[in-house]
Amino acid sequence: MDFFKKNKNNQTSKRKAAETPIRVKVILGFIFVLFALLIVQLGYLQLIYGSRFHAEVQKTDDTVISGAVPRGVMYDDKGRVLVGNKANNAITYTKSLSTTTKQEYNISNALSKYITISNEKPTDQQLAQYYLADSKNYAKEVAKLPRSKRYNSDGSEVSSSAIYQTLENKVANEKRHYTTKQKTAALIFNKIAGAYTLSTIYVKNQKLTDREVALVGEHLSELPGVGIGTDWERYYPNGSSIKSIIGSVSTEKAGLPSDDLKYYLALGYSRNDRVGTSYLEKEYESLLKGTKSKSKVTTKSNNQVQQTKTVYKGQAGASLVLTIDSKYQAKVQKTLKSVYASAVSSGAASLSSGAYAIAMDPNTGAIKAVAGLSHDPDTGKTTDNALGVINQAFVMGSAVKGAQVAGGLINHVITPSNTVLPDTPIYLPGSPVKKSVYPVGTFSSLDAQTALEVSSNIYMMQLTLRWIKASYSPHTYIKMPKNAFDILRRNFNMFGLGQKTGVDLPGEISGIQGKSYNSSGQLLTGSVLDLSYGNYDAYTPIQMAQYISTIANGGYRMQPYLVQSVGKTNSSGNKVLINYNKKANAQLRIPWTTSELNVIRTGMYRVVHGSNAWGTAHTLKSVKPTMAGKTGTAETFYYDPKHPNSTKVHELINATFVGFAPYKNPKLAIVVVFPGLDPNMEGTYTLQVAKEMVQDYFKLNKYAEN
Known part of the structure; x- marks a missing residue:
């Protein structure tokens, strides 16, 4: 009995052993067919669509950005300018898609060789941020931190953002000596680091000397993103006795007033746009602001700007003719x-x-x-x-x-x-x-x-x-x-x-x-x-x-x-073409x-x-x-x-x-x-x-x- 049972088991084992190679062959054959099909498909794509895929990899991306335009002028009832715009040379900076902190730090140091910013003083926090933007300084300061500042009580590492905040506060509270150039570089770094991607800001737009313009112009190739442009500021050629009626305009640094921030953002303003903050400047903001210019910025796949093309030069703000003589x-x-x-x-x-x-x-x-x-x-x-x-x-x-x-x-x-x-x-x-x-x-x-x-x-x-x-x-x-x-x-x-x-x-x-x-x-x-x-x-x-x-x-x-009327100042700036008269x-x-x-x-x-x-x-x-x-x-x-x-x-x-x-x-x-x-x-x-x-x-x- 045991003999027959044992013989039966041997036969079953031999049958299973014979079946195993067939299953493996089927699976391997199926895999081979799949690989063959994949190779054929890749070959087909390479031959038929290869150029298209290559173009996709190399293609550029277009982004439309806005630019500021001069604010509208106000005249008295005899056509004399009550408040106008005084054009100033300016050093600008346009932030690319892939700009790193290290690049911003290097640009700031390079630019500080050619310009000075004397009407502003950097804060301790700004100086600390500039100092820590240097990777060597950052590593040195991290090494000085005690273990309790780098690790939590459970032994896990403190987040990099928390470590940076600790270092920023520490450096800001230390009485470090900074040269005049370093202070200027800190101000520049603060401006360009805070800029939005593909937005253009003014690094210096007041008291810019001809020498500074010339020096920056000679070294633009060494200053990626930096340019020379024109900015404007309000001026009052017939006196400022009614300035409290005309009102004020915010600075680029102040930007949109916090109380009306959501309102202006909903209207398409940028946070650093200048707006009328009081009285006539505020009351007629929608007319005085004009229409922003539109530029198409083309970037490569590596996020580098390839070209910038103006598609709409913008429209200066409307001119207001006041009833005042x-x-x-x-x-x-x-x-x-x-x-x-x-x-x-x-x-x-x-x-x-x-x-x-x-x-x-x-x-x-x-x-x-x-x-x-x-x-x-x-x-x-x-x-x-x-x-x-x-x-x-x-x-x-x-x-x-x-x-x-x-x-x-x-x-x-x-x-x-x-x-x-x-x-x-x-x-x-x-x-x-x-x-x-x-x-x-x-x-x-x-x-x-x-x-x-x-x-x-x-x-x-x-x-x-x-x-x-x-x-x-x-x-x-x-x-x-x-x-x-x-x-x-x-x-x-x-x-x-x-x-x-x-x-x-x-x-x-x-x-x-x-x-x-x-x-x-x-x-x-x-x-x-x-x-x-x-x-x-x-x-x-x-x-x-x-x-x-x-x-x-x-x-x-x-x-x-x-x-009393709203119009448009002609290109020579000496005549207002009236579009609307107050009744x-x-x-x-x-x-x-x-x-x-x-x-x-x-x-x-x-x-x-x-x-x-x-x-x-x-x-x-x-x-x-x-x-x-x-x-x-x-x-x-x-x-x-x-x-x-x-x-x-x-x-x-x-x-x-x-x-x-x-x-x-x-x-x-x-x-x-x-x-x-x-x-x-x-x-x-x-x-x-x-x-x-x-x-x-x-x-x-x-x-x-x-």
Whole structure:
């Protein structure tokens, strides 16, 4: 039995042994066939598609990059350049796709032999980065590190980035000596190391000498990526007195403002692009920036730049023609500075915060000049601040009485044929008498025209009591409707007082509105009366300009503006081809009749030309062309910021003048504000400025009154 079993097993083993070579042969044969097919396929590809594959390996890659263009120019209304671009030679650097840190280090050292950068100082971190860019220095510093700085507690190696950061901090904190060339090289290294791939940056674009340009030009072959180009910077050939209105442009180093970074990146800006950061430069950024040039950069397979070809040369920014006359602007600024300086030296403005003046075409809203001064009472320093006309608000006093009289006429509280009201002071219970500047009893009654001429506060309060239908008994009580403030403020708002004018500048404020109720929820009735003659809410100078322009032009509230047209400067740079002209925008028409308007205009004429002894601007009577206007004074206070807890308060006044000329056919509206004057030394400072503003404007424009 065992014999047969053993024999059977032997036969099975022999059969399996015989089958094994056949399986191997089949597998080897299959592999051979696959190899044969592969060789045939490779041969086929080599013969048929070989040249195509060779071209793929050798092919180049095209990338389109953008380049900066000159920013748009701003002109005055006579075509004079207010802000332009000054071309400067520049050393540029374009970063290739495969530039290494070692190459950047070598380029920086080489370039530092030919140029110096004296207007910047490298930081300790920049010096450390430059020092460690040398592989020998880096290896030497790593070797100095203790083991604890190179290995973690578990014995694993610390990451290379962590080691580098440790070394950078260590080297930065060490007081190492660097030569002038090394410091320049460190600045250059920082600039080119931070550049984006295939982007062009300015290594030096200020105070570049002819010698430096020549030296770099001679050695360009040794400086891969370095080139000689042209950059620009803003300049102000007609003075910078309105630079605060024109605004500023960021530097290439500062690049895009962090607050608006995402906004600008979404519009296709690069992080180091220069943009308008304030006022007109910012407001008209989309026009001023122009269209970037486009260049096609061709790179080889080894990432080396083969050629750069300009496919679109770009378009310089649009030119803006402003409404301002630069010569008139200079005169207004000079007059304001001169008169304000005399006010300061006399002691009248020692605690004043500044002075402001604005001139406007009342028929269109075009701003002809805008000037402002800021004054620090502590240091006595005065600086230009034309922007204060839109972002500083003051209680303007009686200058707003024209709007109050208009409200009384429009709402039929008074009529053109009967504007007479009693000139009786207001006696509120528990309060000082509310009256005018002149002695009680000077007038028994006044019409609106005379009330404007002598600047009667009493008239405006009596008008208000009738307008809002207040219940009043002298010394006993006064009761007003809850909407008393709303009634007066809506009327002032019609003239632009207390709300933004819409001027084409960012940063405008709407003014400051006083409280309507006390802490107990009671209406501040006395303040309603103060509001009626301009001694409560605060307005900006530009709102006052819109208000007086509305009276001057017959009732149209015109939107003020600074940019009158947009165009393109021709290739020779001496002419602007206009593409767009601003249209005057009437925001509202005052619903008065001609006879109602004449009441106000006649009153303002008499402010200057009247014969009443209490007239407030008779010193302007001789000014040609004939003027009309309104003065104003308002109480204000000065608190010493260095002693906020001090009980000493200085009582001051704001002095104001608004006016227009010529009286019969107004072409100019002006506002002058001197806040914070000594009440005992008010003088005629605002009138002095107003006189010069009118006379200078019409002399420059060669206007002769008939």
